[in-house]
Amino acid sequence: MSLRNALLGLLVFRPGSGYDLLKMFDTSLGYVWPAKQSQIYGELTKLDATGLIKVTEEGPRGRKQYSLTPAGHAETVRWLTESRESRPQRNPMLLQTFFLGLLPREEAVQRLLDHAEASAKEHDTLVALRDTEDWDKDMLTVCGRLVLEHGIRQRVLEQEWARWAADQLRAGHAVDPDGGPTGVPGKETDTEEPSAANASDA
Amino acid sequence: MSLRNALLGLLVFRPGSGYDLLKMFDTSLGYVWPAKQSQIYGELTKLDATGLIKVTEEGPRGRKQYSLTPAGHAETVRWLTESRESRPQRNPMLLQTFFLGLLPREEAVQRLLDHAEASAKEHDTLVALRDTEDWDKDMLTVCGRLVLEHGIRQRVLEQEWARWAADQLRAGHAVDPDGGPTGVPGKETDTEEPSAANASDA
DNA sequence: TCCTTCATGTAACCGGTTACATGATTGT
DNA sequence: ACAATCATGTAACCGGTTACATGAAGGA
Structure with a gap:
C-alpha cells in the first residue's frame, strides 16, 4: 500500500499528472521508494476510482491533472499517524x-x-x-x-x-585444535565437495 | 533470484529438508532475507527440477532431504563472486x-x-x-x-x-500567523523561512 | 521535416504473501 | 487419547518489473 501513499503524499503539495509524479519519483522520492511508469499510472487510476484523488484539469496531450480529494487528504494524515512502518528487511x-x-x-x-x-x-x-x-x-x-x-x-x-x-x-585465520576449518578455508577443500562447516552439533 | 541463492547457500553447509530450511530462515537468515513456507517449498521443487539440488534421503513423514549437486555448488560460488548486490531501496x-x-x-x-x-x-x-x-x-x-x-x-x-x-x-521555527488549512503549505514562496508544518500548534 | 519530450495506457510475467488443506510421528 | 510438532503441498492474490504500443505538442 505504500506506493499509494507516496502518490497521495506528493499530491498534497501540488496537483500533478502521472508524468509529473513519475519525474518526482525519478529525481527525489525514488531514493527511498522507486516506482515505474506503468505502476504509477495504474495506481492513479485506482486512486481515482476509489475517490481519493480526482482529475481537476485536462491539458494538451491527454494530460490529466490529479488533485487530492478531502478523503485523500484524510487518508494521508491517517497513514502518517496510524501506521508505524518498519525497517526494510531484505538486504x-x-x-x-x-x-x-x-x-x-x-x-x-x-x-x-x-x-x-x-x-x-x-x-x-x-x-x-x-x-x-x-x-x-x-x-x-x-x-x-x-x-x-x-x-x-x-x-x-x-x-x-x-x-x-x-x-x-x-x-580469523587461527587454526583450531579439533580439526575442522574454523576460519575461512583456502582453495584446498572447496572445489567439488560441500565440505564443511562442521559436525559439532553439540 | 535471491531466495534461490539463500537456499543453496544454506545447503552448502549441510543437507536439509524444506522444514529444516524454514527453521533456519525463521531463526537466523530471516533477519536479512525472510521467506515463507510456501515459497521455500516451491523454490526447492524448482531447484530440484533444474538440477542444482537433489533429494538424497527420505525420512519419516514424507520428509525429503535435499543436498547440493556440484552444479548447485558452482552456482553458489558464481553468485558470491559475480553478482554485486546493492542496498535495499524501499524504506x-x-x-x-x-x-x-x-x-x-x-x-x-x-x-x-x-x-x-x-x-x-x-x-x-x-x-x-x-x-x-x-x-x-x-x-x-x-x-x-x-x-x-x-x-x-x-x-x-x-x-x-x-x-x-x-x-x-x-x-524549524515560526508558526505562520495566518494559519493555513491543516498542513498544506501551498504556493506561498516565503523565501528562506522554512514554512511551518501547519497551524495546529498553539 | 524530424527529433525530442510529453503523456498515457496495457499485457505478460515474477516473486512474495495469505490461506487453505492434509496427514504422519512423537511425547505426555 | 490427545496435542504438539514435523512435514509437504497448492491456489488465489497482490505489488512490482519489463516490454510493448500509441500518439500529440513543441522546438530545431
Missing part, C-alpha cells in the same frame, strides 16, 4: 555476507572492501547533492533533507562496518 | 519521513522520537543475541556475526539520526 548484500565464508579468505575480504569503496562513492554523491540543492524552500525539501542525511549516515556506516568486517575475517 | 519509514511535514510539528517530532526508541529496543535485543549465542563454531556463525554487527550498528544509526532529525524539526 541482498547482507545475504551474501552471510555466505561469504564459502569464498577463499582473500576474496571475501576483497568483497567487503569493494563494498566499502562503493559506499564511499555513494556517500560523496549524496554529500554533493546536499550541498548543491536549494533547500528549505518548503516542507517537502525540509523533510527531504532529513531523508538525505539518513542516506549519508548510512553510507558512512556501510564503509566503517565493511572495513571492520574485513579486519575480522583477516584476523 | 517505508523514510517514505513517511519524507511527508512528515504534513503533521503538526510536535506530532512529527514525536514520530521521530518513537522511531529512536523502537530502534533502541531492537538494538538491545540484538546485543543480547550477540552476547548469548555460542559463536565461532563454524563459518556460518562467523559470517552471521558480521551480519549481526551490521544490524547493531544500524540500530545505533537509526537512534542517532532520529534524534538529530527531531531536533532539526524542533529548530
